[in-house]
Structures are given as C-alpha cells and as structure tokens.
Amino acid sequence: MGLFNFRQSLAIDLGTANTIIIKDGKVVLDEPSVVSFDVRSNQILAIGKQANEMYEKGNANIRTVRPLHDGVIADFNAAEQMIRGMIKMISKKRSWFSSALKIVVCIPSGSTEVEIRAVRDSSEHAGGRDVYLIHEPMAAAIGIGIDVLAPEGNMIVDIGGGTTEIAVISLGGIVKDQSIRVAGDVFTQDIVDHMRSTHGVKVGERMAEQIKINVGSVLQDLPNPPEEYAIWGADMKDTLPQRINVTYQEIALCLEKSIQKIEAAILKTLEETPPALYADIVENGVNLIGGGALLRGLAERLTARFEIPFKVAEDPLHAVAKGTGIALNHTDTFKFLIR
Incomplete structure (x- = not known):
C-alpha cells in the first residue's frame, strides 16, 4: 500500500x-x-x-x-x-x-x-x-518574486511562442488583461514572409527562428548591434542556392507591424487600469518575460513609447x-x- x-x-x-x-x-x-x-x-x-x-x-x-x-x-x-x-x-x-x-x-x-x-x-x-x-x-509574477497577494498593482507582459499575455495583478487576482495571438510564432512567420518578398528566397520555420535569435531586433539603431547573419535559401525563380546576409535593421522593419499590435494591447490594458494601480505600475515598472522579451531593444522601445520603465526579468524563459x-x-x- x-x-x-x-x-x-x-x-x-x-x-x-x-x-x-x-x-x-x-x-x-x-x-x-x-x-x-x-x-x-x-x-x-x-x-x-x-x-x-x-x-x-x-x-x-x-x-x-x-x-x-x-x-x-x-x-x-x-x-x-x-x-x-x-x-x-x-x-x-x-x-x-x-x-x-x-x-x-x-x-x-x-x-x-x-x-x-x-x-x-x-x-x-x-x-x-x-x-x-x-x-x-x-x-510569471510569482516566478519573478512579486507578492501577488499584496494590495499593489504590478504589470506583466509575457511574450511567449503563441500568445502575448498582458495583465495587471493585485490582491491575488488579475484586474485587467489582454491576450493576443501575436508572439514568437508570428514573428517567425513575419521573417519567412520577409525573406520571400524582399530577397525572393524560401526559408523554413527553423531557419527563420535562427534569424530571429541571431539578429532579431525591434529597433533599427542599437548601441551594440549584432553582426550580419548569413543564411542559404532556395531562390524562388530557379531554386538555385542563394546566400543572404541578414541585418538586424531589416528584421526590425519586418517585425514592426507585429510589435505595434503588442503596443496597442499594452495601451488598451493601461487605459482600463484603475488609477491607483496605474500609479503603482509607473512606480514599479513593467516586467517583460518570455522568449519575445529577448528581442533586442524591446525594453528600450516600450519605455520610450509609454514613459514607464519596462525591464526584462531575470531568466525570462523560465519565469x-x-x-x-x-x-x-x-x-x-x-x-x-x-x-
């Protein structure tokens, strides 16, 4: 027994x-x-x-x-x-x-x-x-050490593979939240589409994922930019191999529309947040987690956009x-x- x-x-x-x-x-x-x-x-x-x-x-x-x-x-x-x-x-x-x-x-x-x-x-x-x-x-809030039971507003932006979760948390509950299906998989597809339309080559999801990891960015001007990332793809006209050097600037450009959708969801959540909790968020900042939080320049871009400190959590992949x-x-x- x-x-x-x-x-x-x-x-x-x-x-x-x-x-x-x-x-x-x-x-x-x-x-x-x-x-x-x-x-x-x-x-x-x-x-x-x-x-x-x-x-x-x-x-x-x-x-x-x-x-x-x-x-x-x-x-x-x-x-x-x-x-x-x-x-x-x-x-x-x-x-x-x-x-x-x-x-x-x-x-x-x-x-x-x-x-x-x-x-x-x-x-x-x-x-x-x-x-x-x-x-x-x-x-995510619990995982990065936030006391979710406290009477205090905290905001989480979790950019995962399938969804971006945006939530304001206080007193052990979610006060306001947005869940949009724009996240890592959409970023990957954006890159696939960009390589097809701009360079005329076909790349798969795995290759697009590697591009995202090596030169993924949401800003076209980074203080410490990554080097160009070289890939091979099949030319769509004659299927001959074509070598492309991908830059972080063009990836920032091809991800722009998706990032704007995430910004719109963040804005909507902030607009619906009660004033007292909004004040807490301004003071505490917003925590970015998930694989999407690792996109170069994301925290800086969102901080400038909303004039609220955005910070990438420690170990965002496991939060x-x-x-x-x-x-x-x-x-x-x-x-x-x-x-």
Missing part, C-alpha cells in the same frame, strides 16, 4: 514552443513542444528535442506535430501523448506517477472554457489525479515555469488556482 500512497507532484509550463516541467523546485525537463509519429503505425517515434530535429525534415512515413498553436491545444491526442511521454522521460519508476500525480499547469489568461477543458483533460489522461490550472501572467512550481506548493492557499 505504501507504493500506492506515494504522491508525486509536477508543475508544467505547457508552452507553444517549449514545455518545461518542474519537480521538487527544480527544472527537470525543458524540451520543445514537438512529437513525431510513425504514419503507418501511429506509434510515437520521438518527443521534444529529438522530434524537433525531425521537424520540416521528415519523410513520408514520419508525421511531426506541434500540438499547441496560439498558446492552446490544437491536437488533443498529440498533446496527451506528448505530456505522457515527457512525464515518462523524468520518471524512472513509471508506476509511481500513475497512482497519484498532482499537477499544476499554466494556461493563457484568455483561454476559453473549451480550451481550459482540453488542457485539463490532456493532463488527466496523461496520469494526473489532482490537476490545477494557473493563468500564465499570474505564474512562468518557476511560478507554476511555487504554486504547486501552495495549492491550499492560492485561491486563484483553477480546479
């Missing part, structure tokens, strides 16, 4: 781009949210990094799936298989997890009831007995996961968790 009473607890940041699992306060898994199947047998071939290496490179017998799009589950079966497989990856004693697994999973603040149910059902089918959900901005891990230890006291 001792084995069946053994209780394991996991915190899962189920992201569009990456899934992070925390156990006992430590990151035990950080893998791309990708799963590959054998088309003939529908059996799993790979999960996470191995599956991501197959993405856009598979043959007719391999189907590689990103189960989440725009921050929510798009392929229920693939998501369930991915979560189950990732749990197995960190468990040497598989049977322990199947008996009494407690899970806290973060979700976008703008999730619908259908989307929330999809996350809950996938987690339960993957072995979760007690499943709690937490909104991403709340998890949500860390906060979810802390929430895992406070399921009895954090009343804002969703059952």
Whole structure:
C-alpha cells in the first residue's frame, strides 16, 4: 500500500514552443513542444528535442506535430501523448506517477472554457489525479518574486511562442488583461514572409527562428548591434542556392507591424487600469518575460513609447515555469488556482 500512497507532484509550463516541467523546485525537463509519429503505425517515434530535429525534415512515413498553436491545444491526442511521454522521460519508476500525480499547469489568461477543458483533460489522461490550472501572467509574477497577494498593482507582459499575455495583478487576482495571438510564432512567420518578398528566397520555420535569435531586433539603431547573419535559401525563380546576409535593421522593419499590435494591447490594458494601480505600475515598472522579451531593444522601445520603465526579468524563459512550481506548493492557499 505504501507504493500506492506515494504522491508525486509536477508543475508544467505547457508552452507553444517549449514545455518545461518542474519537480521538487527544480527544472527537470525543458524540451520543445514537438512529437513525431510513425504514419503507418501511429506509434510515437520521438518527443521534444529529438522530434524537433525531425521537424520540416521528415519523410513520408514520419508525421511531426506541434500540438499547441496560439498558446492552446490544437491536437488533443498529440498533446496527451506528448505530456505522457515527457512525464515518462523524468520518471524512472513509471508506476509511481500513475497512482497519484498532482499537477499544476499554466494556461493563457484568455483561454476559453473549451480550451481550459482540453488542457485539463490532456493532463488527466496523461496520469494526473489532482490537476490545477494557473493563468500564465499570474505564474510569471510569482516566478519573478512579486507578492501577488499584496494590495499593489504590478504589470506583466509575457511574450511567449503563441500568445502575448498582458495583465495587471493585485490582491491575488488579475484586474485587467489582454491576450493576443501575436508572439514568437508570428514573428517567425513575419521573417519567412520577409525573406520571400524582399530577397525572393524560401526559408523554413527553423531557419527563420535562427534569424530571429541571431539578429532579431525591434529597433533599427542599437548601441551594440549584432553582426550580419548569413543564411542559404532556395531562390524562388530557379531554386538555385542563394546566400543572404541578414541585418538586424531589416528584421526590425519586418517585425514592426507585429510589435505595434503588442503596443496597442499594452495601451488598451493601461487605459482600463484603475488609477491607483496605474500609479503603482509607473512606480514599479513593467516586467517583460518570455522568449519575445529577448528581442533586442524591446525594453528600450516600450519605455520610450509609454514613459514607464519596462525591464526584462531575470531568466525570462523560465519565469512562468518557476511560478507554476511555487504554486504547486501552495495549492491550499492560492485561491486563484483553477480546479
């Protein structure tokens, strides 16, 4: 009976781009949210990094799936298989997890009831007995050390892979929030479209992601600019290889419309924020987290635009996961968790 009473607890940041699992306060898994199947047998071939290496490179017998799009589950079966497989990856004693697994999973603040149910059902089918959900901005605030229960306004801008979450938090709740589906994946597509229209070459998502990492910027004048990034692409006219040197200035230009949409969402949130909380935000500044927070010049641009200090949080890629891990230890006291 001792084995069946053994209780394991996991915190899962189920992201569009990456899934992070925390156990006992430590990151035990950080893998791309990708799963590959054998088309003939529908059996799993790979999960996470191995599956991501197959993405856009598979043959007719391999189907590689990103189960989440725009921050929510798009392929229920693939998501369930991915979560189950990732749990197995960190468990040497598989049977322990199947008996009494407690899970806290973060979700976008703008999730619908259908989307929330999809996350809950996938987690339960993957072995979760007690499943709690937490909104991403709340998890992010907890993860960077903000006292979310205090009577004080704090603002989070979380630019992830599928969504940008903007929220004002006070007294253990989200006062005002915006969730828009303009984030890392849209930036990547912007770069794909730019390379096609400006240079006449075809590049895939993986290459566009590398461009974003190496020369991604939202300003055309940086004090410490990155060097040009050289890529090879297929010329759209004759499919011959073409070498392109990509600059940060042209990436800033091609991301402009998407960044303006994020600025508009921030402005709308600030406009709807109660005056007392607005004053707190001006004093405390705005915290930027998520992979999009690493775009060069973003904090400087937003600070100049809104005349409020914007700052990139320490370890912005793991802030949500860390906060979810802390929430895992406070399921009895954090009343804002969703059952």
